[in-house]
Amino acid sequence: APISAPDLSKCTTGTDLNTNQPLDVNCCPPPSEKITDYKMPPVTTLRFRPAAHLASKEYIAKYEKAVELMKALPDDDPRNFIQQANVHCAYCNLTYPQTGDSALKLQVHNSWLFYPWHRWYLYFYERILGKLIDDPTFGLPFWNWDNPDGMVILEMFVKNGSPLSDARRNPAHLPPVVADLNYSAQNSSDPSPDPSQIIRNNLNEMYLEMVRNAVKLEDFYGAKYVIGTEPDPGAGTRGSHTALHVWVGEPTTTGEDMGNFYSAGRDSIFFSHHANIDRLWSVWRGLRGEKPKEFTEPDWLNANFLFYDENKNLVRVKVKDTLENEKMGYTFQKVHNPWLTKRP
Ligand code: C2O
Secondary structure (H helix, E strand, O other), X not given: OOOOOOOHHHOOOOEEOOOOEEOOOOOOOOOOOOOEEOOOOOOOOOEEEXXXXXXXXXXXXXXXXXXXXHHHXXXXXXXXXXXXXXXXXXXXXXXXXXXXXXXXXXXXXXXXXXXXXXXXXXXXXXXXXXXXXXXXXXXXXXXXXXXXXXXXXXXXXXXXXXXXXXXXXXXXXXXXXXXXOOOEOOEOOOOOOOHHHHHHHXXXXXXXXXXXXXXXXXXXXXXXXXXXXXXXXXXXXXXXXXXXXXXXXXXXXXXXXXXXXXXXXXXXXXXXXXXXXXXXXXXXXHHOOOOOOOOOOHHHHOOEEEEEOXXXXXXXXXXXXXXXHHHHOEEEOOOOOHHHHOOO
8 A cells, every 4th residue: 555644643753864763853843633635726837947047136035035034934834944844854863654654664765755855845945935925936946966057055945144045064064065876975085086086976976876876767857665464665766865964964964954764854945956956856757758757656656644735724635636736836947968968
């Protein structure tokens, strides 16, 4: 049977997966009496997600305002910035039992739920921001780190006093240091290699993840995960995704903020990182031609989750409604994908 929405009342303190110790924060969401099945609102104007490195001053100011308002919401408002970060924690740090097999925990990473779950997560986050600034066309900026022009932590995320900046990052990776898509904590000596070599390696890595190594559906999406499966059955080809989390976070065992599941959403860059992952999912589908673009198994299509929407309603959403971003009401700025021709 498909993974089903958790029972929020069964949420417990989770586990720090970097240290395997109990978490010292409680990331369980506020309760709600009512759950409704989510109805996708009719799409009138598409929200536009710009490449962060191409975003205008006006757009950045608007985004800063929205995040500032989100941070100013009451602590127990499910749309509050920390509450939103806790959504990631709750679904990732083993806080919920699986509905249907209480001996096992729910974990949305390292399985075929990765892309759809994060798509819903960003979907509501974006709608909350849009609502706070009263702009129904607002779209999140994507961090275009698979393009040499976007391969640094962008200025908007490091500006002093900006609600988009975060002190808990690796100080050795601030701009203009080129992001390393093959980075890992085990291999983190930062010998300041030639940036143009890092760029070449990054583009090769993207080609491998998006083309050569992503042939079968499970190669790309990750392994099957249903009720009764142990968490972490297997990730898809997204080493770059994980590498960047670790690369941005502090160089400590716990790796806050970006390098640890429970805290990743406390860094605004998370949502731009994942907006790019979300775009790459759509790009990959576009590259498939006649080959299958998604699983047809009901165990995938009917998997479902709970989120608070922009009106604080707790809603149930399904994987099958995530397949096309335009049907969900948003589109991406068209950018060139330079790795397509970078076969190693
Ligand atoms: Cu939910 Cu980038 O991790």
